[in-house]
Amino acid sequence: MIIIKGGALVCPDGLRRGDIALDGGTIAHIAAHIEPAPGDTVEDASGCWVFPGFIDAHTHLQCWTGMDWTADSFETGARAAACGGTTTIVDYATADRGVTMDEALDEWHRRADGTCTANYGFHMAIAEWGPDSAAQMRRMRDAGVSSFKTYLAYDHLKLTDAETLQCLECVRDLDAVLCVHCENGDVVNELQHEVLAAGITGPEGHPLSRPAEAEADAVSRLLYLANIAGAKVNVVHLSTKLGLEVIRAARTRGQQGIFVETCPQYLTLDDTRYLEAGEDGFAGAKYVMSPPLRKPADIAALRDAVRAGEVDSIATDHCSFNLHGQKDRGVGDFTKIPNGGPGIEHRPAVMATTFEGELGPMELMRLMSEGPARVFGMWPRKGRLAEGADADICVWDPSARWTISAATQQQAVDYTPYEGMEAHGSAHLVYVNGVLAARDGAPTGEKPGTYVRRS
Ligand SMILES: [Zn+2]
Numbered sequence: 523m524i525i526i527k528g529g530a531l532v533c534p535d536g537l538r539r540g541d542i543a544l545d546g547g548t549i550a551h552i553a554a555h556i557e558p559a560p561g562d563t564v565e566d567a568s569g570c571w572v573f574p575g576f577i578d579a580h581t582h583l584q585c586w587t588g589m590d591w592t593a594d595s596f597e598t599g600a601r602a603a604a605c606g607g608t609t610t611i612v613d614y615a616t617a618d619r620g621v622t623m624d625e626a627l628d629e630w631h632r633r634a635d636g637t638c639t640a641n642y643g644f645h646m647a648i649a650e651w652g653p654d655s656a657a658q659m660r661r662m663r664d665a666g667v668s669s670f671k672t673y674l675a676y677d678h679l680k681l682t683d684a685e686t687l688q689c690l691e692c693v694r695d696l697d698a699v700l701c702v703h704c705e706n707g708d709v710v711n712e713l714q715h716e717v718l719a720a721g722i723t724g725p726e727g728h729p730l731s732r733p734a735e736a737e738a739d740a741v742s743r744l745l746y747l748a749n750i751a752g753a754k755v756n757v758v759h760l761s762t763k764l765g766l767e768v769i770r771a772a773r774t775r776g777q778q779g780i781f782v783e784t785c786p787q788y789l790t791l792d793d794t795r796y797l798e799a800g801e802d803g804f805a806g807a808k809y810v811m812s813p814p815l816r817k818p819a820d821i822a823a824l825r826d827a828v829r830a831g832e833v834d835s836i837a838t839d840h841c842s843f844n845l846h847g848q849k850d851r852g853v854g855d856f857t858k859i860p861n862g863g864p865g866i867e868h869r870p871a872v873m874a875t876t877f878e879g880e881l882g883p884m885e886l887m888r889l890m891s892e893g894p895a896r897v898f899g900m901w902p903r904k905g906r907l908a909e910g911a912d913a914d915i916c917v918w919d920p921s922a923r924w925t926i927s928a929a930t931q932q933q934a935v936d937y938t939p940y941e942g943m944e945a946h947g948s949a950h951l952v953y954v955n956g957v958l959a960a961r962d963g964a965p966t967g968e969k970p971g972t973y974v975r976r977s
Contacts, residue, residue, distance in 0.1 A: 575609025666975030
């Protein structure tokens with residue numbers, strides 16, 4: 523057995539000081555004092571917070587966009603996740619047009635199986651709707667996929683409102699949850715043309731073409747459609763105060779089954795980043811992601827919502843592309859910059875640092891562990907520090923001080939949006955299925971991650 527001694531245990535009902543014993547892939551015992559037997563491995567966690575391993579329920583690893591592969595594979599991305607304290611990811615498998623969900627799920631398993639340091643589940647993104655889609659979704663549910671995704675933007679991915687409604691009815695019947703990318707795609711297409719025609723071609727054109735109203739409009743439409751269908755939805759990567767106000771209004775009306783996700787970048791970075799020049803005059807492209815970074819007032823509103831418990835989970839939307847060789851292809855036309863940024867490794871550190879004094883270990887645990895476990899059908903096996911739960915553990919040292927930098931990161935990409943941030947706290951020991959996967963930010967070389975069937 524592995525015995526982790528003397529930490530502050532972040533349990534579902536509050537903090538406890540004590541010891542925790544891992545036996546194989548399970549938390550065997552939690553007590554004020556556990557006496558090690560001969561042969562046991564003992565780790566000292568005094569001064570540390572012992573979390574149920576963090577869950578990142580929004581990643582895109584080893585993903586082909588039609589132009590590029592993401593910089594991170596399942597191997598590098600899941601390893602970086604574990605080094606930062608994340609023990610489970612839920613990645614977006616995508617059934618592109620002409621591909622069945624069954625084929626997509628098989629393909630994502632081929633990419634991930636056997637290579638992952640952290641555990642992994644899959645959402646299924648649906649890019650077209652047809653007479654067989656409902657049957658395919660039922661088979662996905664049987665295969666442990668309890669969440670789906672549709673888009674209200676991107677011409678090659680988006681469903682019509684009628685198709686979205688049919689999909690929501692199916693999600694309701696399967697007791698699943700639909701994650702939706704909420705931007706009005708027609709409006710974005712039009713504004714991209716207008717911004718380019720006005721001669722704005724650099725990264726600063728990106729946020730101009732994707733205004734807050736485009737998000738709020740799509741969130742509003744989605745929530746009304748979900749209410750008609752009686753389905754549960756997860757608004758992914760919420761980025762605006764306007765969108766938040768739409769959600770508050772629906773919740774005030776009594777609509778059930780609305781889950782909200784946001785990401786560290788929308789809680790910390792504003793749209794002045796698009797003006798960053800850097801060495802080659804193009805550094806603003808690092809922040810080209812959709813939705814874009816917003817105004818300080820949006821950041822303040824979302825941070826208020828996080829503190830008030832209105833946000834169910836913090837995920838990264840990790841979708842990494844190199845600045846050099848990938849994003850720089852969009853020099854002279856911001857619409858050609860691959861959309862996405864890295865974050866899978868640094869989410870716990872960025873959250874703990876930028877909310878220091880505002881969120882304690884219980885709140886961090888709810889946002890990054892229990893919350894996503896509950897929304898995505900992994901509770902109570904995951905997201906819970908309790909006897910019988912999975913031995914996914916992050917021993918967090920809140921006194922550690924270090925600097926986030928691309929030079930020292932595990933993520934296989936040539937930058938980080940958080941370059942130079944002094945982080946307060948770091949993942950000291952990370953166990954995945956009871957196996958030590960990372961120590962002090964470095965991988966042990968083990969690949970204990972397994973597929974997570976969700977219910
Ligand atoms: Zn995404």
